[in-house]
Amino acid sequence: xxxxxxxxAAGYGTRFLPATKSMxxxxxPVVNKPLIEYGVEEAIQAGMDSMCIVTGRGKHTLMDHFDKxxxxxxQISGTDKExxxxxxxxxxxxxxxxxxxxxxxxxxxxxxxxxxxxxGDEPFAVVLADDLCVNEGDGVLAxxxxxxxxxxxxxxxxxxxxxxxxHKYGVISGQMIKDDIYRIDNxxxxxxxxxxxxxxxxxxxxxxTADIFELIEKTEPGKGGEIQIxxxxxxxxxSGCVLAYKFKGMRFDCGSVEGYIEATNYCFGKIYQV
Ligand code: UTP
Numbered sequence: 269x270x271x272x273x274x275x276x277a278a279g280y281g282t283r284f285l286p287a288t289k290s291m292x293x294x295x296x297p298v299v300n301k302p303l304i305e306y307g308v309e310e311a312i313q314a315g316m317d318s319m320c321i322v323t324g325r326g327k328h329t330l331m332d333h334f335d336k337x338x339x340x341x342x343q344i345s346g347t348d349k350e351x352x353x354x355x356x357x358x359x360x361x362x363x364x365x366x367x368x369x370x371x372x373x374x375x376x377x378x379x380x381x382x383x384x385x386x387x388g389d390e391p392f393a394v395v396l397a398d399d400l401c402v403n404e405g406d407g408v409l410a411x412x413x414x415x416x417x418x419x420x421x422x423x424x425x426x427x428x429x430x431x432x433x434x435h436k437y438g439v440i441s442g443q444m445i446k447d448d449i450y451r452i453d454n455x456x457x458x459x460x461x462x463x464x465x466x467x468x469x470x471x472x473x474x475x476x477t478a479d480i481f482e483l484i485e486k487t488e489p490g491k492g493g494e495i496q497i498x499x500x501x502x503x504x505x506x507s508g509c510v511l512a513y514k515f516k517g518m519r520f521d522c523g524s525v526e527g528y529i530e531a532t533n534y535c536f537g538k539i540y541q542v
Contacts, residue, residue, distance in 0.1 A: 270413055270475060271318050272392040273311035275304060276379035278324030278370040281398075283523055292327045293523060294397040299535045302333060303522055307397040308359050314409035316393060317363045320386035322370050322379045334365040375494025380476070381484045389478045391416065396472025400531045403517030408473050411515055415449070416475050421509040422501060425473035426450075427519055435461050437469035438498040440512045448514040452505040457491040457498040468512060470498065471519050480504060
């Protein structure tokens with residue numbers, strides 16, 4: 269039903285400098301897999317087969333990762349090491365990968381609008397790969413697709429955060445219409461301390477209906493001078509319906525050093541059972 273997944277990956281990743289000076293944040297490995305690969309796995313698990321990636325200058329390694337490397341593959345062909353490529357080869361064969369460049373980094377809303385040419389006129393998912401999400405059962409996107417089938421409107425994934433952290437996120441408020449599902453009536457991007465409308469923070473998973481593009485086009489730069497997806501989503505919530513979904517699973521903010529280390533320890537424990 270939802271076949272396309274957009275990965276805005278053009279940001280500068282300033283919180284992780286100097287690592288991100290010449291390397292895309294999305295290519296940073298958690299154990300032995302780059303962050304974007306986890307995101308693509310989650311999208312494929314949710315039934316998507318078209319990965320649309322918004323890149324920027326200096327991000328060509330993203331494209332190389334989802335392509336063959338003939339020299340390397342020839343070199344390790346027939347050895348034990350070939351098994352290390354099984355997962356990425358499966359991902360490459362299971363989906364198409366298209367790219368578009370965001371020429372000026374004008375914010376997440378603008379990055380999503382840049383992806384319009386790849387997405388077209390259909391509902392789509394958005395993954396911010398630096399938010400690594402894990403769950404024993406269905407991944408967060410698969411959970412959201414199920415919800416979309418029921419409600420057919422835009423959905424944002426939210427998580428409860430301590431009040432002292434709300435100023436780092438887009439924060440929603442709304443009416444609970446079912447367990448873990450809220451109909452949004454307000455959302456504020458990075459509220460000043462003490463002014464957040466709730467402790468439900470938006471994380472990097474969205475399902476958006478295609479009318480969001482026109483709403484973004486009409487959205488003026490907001491917080492930080494950037495075109496904010498939360499501002500466009502608020503318009504959508506006021507003219508129709510936008511849901512917030514408190515997902516099942518864990519999320520690590522791998523755009524920050526602490527979150528990245530936590531994710532690495534967690535995934536290492538899972539893979540090597542320590
Ligand atoms: P972030 O707010 O994490 O920004 O963007 P950032 O630039 O990547 O990182 P910091 O804060 O400077 O450390 C959220 C997501 O939106 C993308 C980023 O790549 C990230 O996946 N983004 C942001 C764009 O693609 N373009 C933009 O203009 C801004």
